[in-house]
Amino acid sequence: MHRFEIRVRYGDTDQMGWVYYGNYLRWFEIGRAEMLRSMGRSYREVEEDLGVLMPVLEARCRYFHGARYDERVTLETGLLDHARATMRFGYRVRGEDGTVCAVGLTEHCFTSRDAKLVRPPAMLRDLLGVAPPVDDELRGLLGA
Amino acid sequence: MHRFEIRVRYGDTDQMGWVYYGNYLRWFEIGRAEMLRSMGRSYREVEEDLGVLMPVLEARCRYFHGARYDERVTLETGLLDHARATMRFGYRVRGEDGTVCAVGLTEHCFTSRDAKLVRPPAMLRDLLGVAPPVDDELRGLLGA
């Protein structure tokens, strides 16, 4: 799986003292963008050059352990699976000491700028063929 | 189900022109807080008076239709189910014209301030007994 490190910021926390639960979906966005970049492409290119958007159809997150302010967390991202018109990414967030903070998935479709469903462009299909898959442990946790 | 209206703000949108997908989890938070309030209690009381936190174990959201800037959306919230140590809320977000924008669920446990699992206090158990349930349509969509 692709790995990318980020730092927890003050504004990410809430008064419980851990990262607010909604912010993990932002981390998933960072994870999939950086995985794409590591494969030589960027989601900005997909949008700007190909005119294809990848809106989220579904998002899930299971929370195991709160991430703390200033902690350096690792976003692990991989391809979970893909069908003709959709694809799913899997994510695992690890704390500084390796503890699993959360796991999750997002499902995406492909649309034109005016929100019509389209087939994924060849460039994306090619990428899906070589994208790092999620590992078995994560696949098991996601029950998917 | 409990209903609560909110307005989409500029800062909620992203450059696709709809509400950013992570912000729906914030809306779910608003939905469950206002459902609790409609039953005569507040989550602030639960935290401050009872010393009990209700961290999120799992969150899911399925996105059907993007919400737009300045749109008045309705958060529909209900109890999905509960067990001895956990409970789940279900949510449906409707746009101004009634279109379903998204549905989702959150699962919560009960902990003390120092993050130890506790049994839900009697006040919360009593509330769970009279909380508005999710309707059948939502239950079906959530597959839960």
Place this chain on the structure above:
Amino acid sequence: MHRFEIRVRYGDTDQMGWVYYGNYLRWFEIGRAEMLRSMGRSYREVEEDLGVLMPVLEARCRYFHGARYDERVTLETGLLDHARATMRFGYRVRGEDGTVCAVGLTEHCFTSRDAKLVRPPAMLRDLLGVAPPVDDELRGLLGA
């Protein structure tokens, strides 16, 4: 000045236990949008019907007292002043007990969709003539 009430949400707080300082700028956005709406217009109309954007040139906020989770705060918004090509709004945020939590201002210009400076459309100029002004106390605090 125009008044609008909002509720502090969990996701607005940070681990200090008060509202994160950056979120006040979101509240200012809500304040000016609702002031405009109270005058019979909406910022969405300005963007969609007139094709005019009002990007922020400057924002300032002075923080006096932290707002707390679940507190009902009042956004007070008024016109601070305007010139041919710019205008400024002033804001005061009051806590549930009337305490002033923060004051601030934003300065805006008018642009077309492709980011070119334009003169404010007649509809906006007319509104500026009848908009509720900031009160003297706030004008003093803003030193403006």
Place this chain on the structure above:
Amino acid sequence: MHRFEIRVRYGDTDQMGWVYYGNYLRWFEIGRAEMLRSMGRSYREVEEDLGVLMPVLEARCRYFHGARYDERVTLETGLLDHARATMRFGYRVRGEDGTVCAVGLTEHCFTSRDAKLVRPPAMLRDLLGVAPPVDDELRGLLGA
């Protein structure tokens, strides 16, 4: 001045297609945290080990040029000035091509955990003596 690079994320943008104006205050937070870290300390240490909080008394931001999705922006941070009980940081945000996107400042005081004003601890006073100052161009822009 201290330099730190970050990437603009999708969730940072709004429907205008640039970064939402309130998010620059989050960037300022990142800038001052990383400047402190570059000097061998972390703000987490200040809070946890010294029990001192540094709440924001004032924040200002002037916006010159919008930052775009996926752009790599540089946060430049320096000490603006300090007095016995307060200190101010100055910030400049540069886009990928060096364009100045925004400049700003924050003023902070020092408090104990129960929100009482305190004198800055010796460790912080020592750091202030060796912190990188803002450059003259920024000082001029900030008019401070």
